Amino acid sequence: MRSVSALLLCLFPMALTALAQDPSSGAAAVDRYPLYVLAVGIVSVLGLIIGLRMNAFLALIISAIVVSMLVVGEDGFQMEAAGGRMSAVVSAFGSSAGGIGIVIAMAAIIGKCMLDSGSADRIVRTAVKITGVQKASIGLMASGFILAVPVFFDTVFYLLVPLARSLFKQTSRHYLRYLMAIATGGAITHTLVPPTPGPLLVSANLGVDIGTMMWVGTLVAIPAAIAGLVFSIIVDRIMPVPMRPLGPGEEKHDTLTDEQLPSLWVSLLPIVLPVVLIGMGTLANTLADKEDRGRLVPEDLIDPMALRTALREGQTSELPNPAQQLLRSEKLSDEDRALLTAEGDVAAEQRQQITDVLNDLLMSKDFYEEQAFLGVPLSEVAKSNLAADQVRLKPVLRRRMNRALLEDAFPGLIQPHEWNSPRRKWASQLALWSDANFALLLAALCAIATLKMVRGLTLKQLGVEIEEALMSGGMIILITAAGGAFGAMLKDADVGGTIEKMFEGSSGGGLSLLLLSFVIAAVLKVAQGSSTVSMIVSSGMIAGIVSGQVLGFHPVYLATAVGSGSLMGSWMNDSGFWVFAKMGGLTEGEALRSWTLLLAVLSVTGLLATIVLSQVLPMAG
Structure with a gap:
């Protein structure tokens, strides 16, 4: 085990550095510093736990502090900000x-x-x-x-x-x-x-x-x-x-x-x-x-002409406003913008088209921008959802949040949605239990x-x-x-964001996209520890890459490739690693040789099964 650990301590940081320097990955435009922070974090944890036999709690807290001190702001490292970094570790631990x-x-x-x-x-x-x-x-x-x-x-x-x-x-x-x-x-x-x-x-x-x-x-x-x-x-x-x-x-x-x-x-x-x-x-x-109560129907547009007028006026305003934020969305094509800002009467067919475009916008992750919504009285629904973890926000809640923001930005033009259906009330009643x-x-x-x-x-x-x-x-x-806390400090160092930028612009088709989906999810899992976050971020990236492409198989296989990749590389920044080790009564070395390798086997087998099924049962139609 000592030889394996020594090899990991030597080779993994070198691999990260090589990855950061690979011109083919598009890393020339990527700040490589977060990858060096990740390398320091890996060496710190493995060195303290395996090399110095330190208690896992102490080793993880020390490593979290070390990584947090390496996090730099726009002005570089400021000694007076060091106390705030310690507070960040404490907050993440809590x-x-x-x-x-x-x-x-x-x-x-x-x-x-x-x-x-x-x-x-x-x-x-x-x-x-x-x-x-x-x-x-x-x-x-x-x-x-x-x-x-x-x-x-x-x-x-x-x-x-x-x-x-x-x-x-x-x-x-x-x-x-x-x-x-x-x-x-x-x-x-x-x-x-x-x-x-x-x-x-x-x-x-x-x-x-x-x-x-x-x-x-x-x-x-x-x-x-x-x-x-x-x-x-x-x-x-x-x-x-x-x-x-x-x-x-x-x-x-x-x-x-x-x-x-x-x-x-x-x-x-x-x-x-x-x-x-x-x-x-x-x-x-x-x-x-499944009811998706935040979704718009044509009847929810109280006055489509007035809505178009409000969007046109907002578009030409010198001050940031919700209309500008909405119309600059990457989800909109030039035809969509023209549809939303056209003059004249709104026919029934156009009413449906406007509704469809707005429903697409309601799933946008960049619908809200603080400056654009300054002066807009926000409802409690919008405030509570904006305060939630945006990365983990369910699609139905994202649509509800953006629907509430749309209603707040254009009062009297969008029909307020009714959320508390009988099914939702039943779910709410079961929430405690x-x-x-x-x-x-x-x-x-x-x-x-x-x-x-x-x-x-x-x-x-x-x-x-x-x-x-x-x-x-x-x-x-x-x-x-x-x-x-250790994983949170790696997140604060923007390790995940750096890795995401490294894969921007990647392309391919067919099996290469399955492999890319797997690799992105795996790299993100190693970097920040959470399978769920890895899956959310990598699937969002893949969705942008495959947009408009002919895959030759159902996109569900991209989803299973992402899910399989998110199992790879579970180590000491993953809560699952510690749950398995400590609830099972295993040492850290035993957990690395069993849990970590087991998840790697599951990960690779899941990818192979995905590839086989995508060819045998493509469901491409």
Whole structure:
């Protein structure tokens, strides 16, 4: 491992430098400094953790600070701004902890209670009776594969890890295989099958129907999952990993007999309950989103002539205004601009054409510009959506936000939209129950009640058990949040933006576009750690590249190539890496040799499956 680490430390920064200097990549016009910052970050993390054996939390925080200090503004590095950079690290750490803290804490409680109460043992014994010990890893992989469709990967992994640990207690072998089987199923559907955010937004960016994305994504995911399972078996044979205690007191309880174990249904409740609740929320939101209430219909144009007049007057104004912002959009052709600013009566056919053009504009990411909307009283709908993360904003919410901005900019000319349909109200009513934090809290309470019932613990003893679980979960939260802070500092250094510019102007057709989609997503994943962000950014770039091109196959294959690429290169700036390592009780080196390589296998197999399907089942018509 030391030789591998040394090779990575030497070659990866060199590769980044070469990439930055490659004239064919268009990098001559690209600032290479962010790539050097990325190289420093990689060397820092790997050197501290693997070279100096430093605690992962300390290494990630130190590396985040180092990277943040290398972030320069327009005026270069200013020493007086250094304090602000430290504040940025703290803020990013807090944001990451806020996103995963409660979920991991609840998962730690659920895991310990399921193990100590015998719930995990009951589920495993039942599963082994059905599948046999030899096929247990197939069951774990299939569970992860199915559960990760409506539920985030992290949550699925938290819920299934206790089963892997209980299964190892029965078999005394193949612990790493069980962990990797869960990760295989969960990771591949998380990036290929909607309605998880990554595949959902990729399908929107590339104009792919969600239903098509679901079934083609599943077709691509199946061979990748099989390859991942085979790879898990190989790694487990080469590098068997012992099951280590995740916290104090994990092995202090006596083994329960079959008669003492809780029933199967009680045992399954902490797993099934959050999956059902989160799945119901996902279904409700998907159905509500299909209505697309932000979309304009011709009747929503109250006075098309007055709207055209307002656009013409705004276009010639010397001051920035919404009309100018709207008309300068890259989505508009010269014919579209002429249509929106023409004089005279508006025929029924033109009314429909204006509506179609405006609907295209409502999906634009550059619809809003602060200077243009100065003096325009914004509605709460517009303000709340503008305050959201624009990179991760769902298409239906982007259209709603821009519709609200259009209504605010031209009051009395655009009919206010009605958002709260019966489906949307149903989704809103389920919002609390389907929230992952709340759903896992309910599951934790069920697991605690089962532990008390089975073991006959006093409230004081029960409190000690929960404290022990939270002690193990606390370290996982700290390390995962530190990894998030490190990734955020790389983002602040504009590593992703630099890589995006390097691929601008790329072109090609057919299979070369599939490979390009894969490579862009993979490079962005290595750079900033998030598969979801990698998928969103790379799919947006690919959508611009393929616009107007004849592909020879359905664009859904570009989406699956992006999803496959977003799995490549998971390392210490990826929260999934730390979830797998720390919830599984693995060292950083073991995680690099198992998790990182596993995702590379899934990634490459997904690309190969995509290429084969694009030729065998092109669906080009």
